[in-house]
Amino acid sequence: MADELSRQTAHPDILEQSDLSLLETLDHVLNRGIVIAGEITISVADVDLIFLGLNVLLTSTETARDVLNRRAGAAATEHGGDD
Amino acid sequence: MTTRRAKEDEGGSQGGGRLSRSSSGGDTRGGAEAGGFYVYCVGAREELAHLFGEGLPEAIEPDAPLELVAGGELAAVASAVPLSDYGEEKLTARLADPEWIAVRAMRHERVVEHFARRAGIAPLRFGTIYLRREGVERMLAGRRDELRAAVSRLRGREEWGVNVYCDRAKLLERIVELSPRLRGLSERASTLPPGRAYLLRKQVDARRADEAREELARATEEIERRLGAASEAGVRLRVSSAEAAERRELAAKFAFLVERARFAEFRAAAEELAREREGAGLRLELAGPLPAYSFVAGS
Structure with a gap:
């Protein structure tokens, strides 16, 4: 796995490779995935609105900063046992 | 022509969020500690059970651990959430808070990523909550065929x-x-007398x-x-x-x-x-x- 990772990053930069942005990740989690109507179902209609609101607030609490920034790190370490 | 995915404007949601309750919900007051079950993803029971012996990521509310709710050969990764936060009244206020949603959405994502890397799973969209464990079990039984098909289609992918x-x-x-068309026109222009070449070049520019x-x-x-x-x-x-x-x-x-x-x-x-x-x-x-x-x- 680590092998595969280094192979990917060693590639010439004709093809960029990145982690998903926060907005893309939110779009995924909030807009896609199997829809199962639970007994309580939260539906987030407008990811843009969330994101714009978030941009304003992004630095307001440390916990939020921590959680929102952690994804990149988690994706990079293939074994992910970071907590 | 664009083929943008249509996005319906669901009106009336001030914070970008909305919540709905199914009629089967009912009131949970009277239980010891009123709690619900938040569901992240569904997979094969045995495969997921193995992963519960190792380190797990933090749940949507970090003070409650991830749990496996089994139903037949399927199982759902879930965790308890306090209805004091996820109950109707409070949640409506929470949904107006982008940061609250984003932090929970990211925790949901990290849980799903953890299991997706290690097992065949079908990820649920953010925001599915059951009032009791049995509700999750019923869902697994009721949608068994659809869920099994999704899990096997996504395995290894x-x-x-x-x-x-x-x-x-x-x-x-x-x-x-x-563009072959523009190239043709501009080549022809170079063979024409200046007046007509000018007009042709104008055409080329207009069509760029x-x-x-x-x-x-x-x-x-x-x-x-x-x-x-x-x-x-x-x-x-x-x-x-x-x-x-x-x-x-x-x-x-x-x-x-x-x-x-x-x-x-x-x-x-x-x-x-x-x-x-x-x-x-x-x-x-x-x-x-x-x-x-x-x-x-x-x-």
Whole structure:
């Protein structure tokens, strides 16, 4: 796995490779995935609105900063046992 | 022509969020500690059970651990959430708070990623809550066939995003060489007397923008087709307005379902396309891997 990772990053930069942005990740989690109507179902209609609101607030609490920034790190370490 | 995924404007949701309760919900008061079950993903019971012996990521509310709720040969990854926070009244207020939603959405994502990397799972959309454990069990039984099909289709496969960026100035500059029609016209102009050549060149200039748009459409279609052939499925995604504002050159977004064993092939196909289209001002970006949220429904 680590092998595969280094192979990917060693590639010439004709093809960029990145982690998903926060907005893309939110779009995924909030807009896609199997829809199962639970007994309580939260539906987030407008990811843009969330994101714009978030941009304003992004630095307001440390916990939020921590959680929102952690994804990149988690994706990079293939074994992910970071907590 | 664009094929943007239609996005219905669901009115009346001030914070961007809305919540609904099914009639079967009922009141939970009277229980010791009123709690619900938040569900992240569904997979094969035995496969998931093995993963519960190892370290697990934090749940949507970090003070409650992840749990496995089994139903037949399927199981759901879930965790307890306090109804004091996730109950109707409080949740409505929470949904007006972008940070509250984003933090929970990210924790949901991390849980799903953890299991997707290690097992065949079907990811649930953010926000599915049951009032009791039995509700989750009932759901597993009631949607058994659909869930089993989704889990087996997604096993060993990951979602990769492909973003196509276009440097429009560069494309406009190159379009006369790239478009056979414009190239023909401009070659003819060079053989004509000045007056008629001028008029023809005017025509060429006037058609540049249209031709550039068509060239971009052709290129994105080809990207979709060739990467579709190197993967199990592909879908074109909507470019949100927030994203368009942030990344002005973003011309198209796709998601592909890629078998892990075929990733090198997929990547090579993307690289080849990037190389071919570089001269026309196009850039490709690969983002992922992600759990296959975009491919949970049958193709």
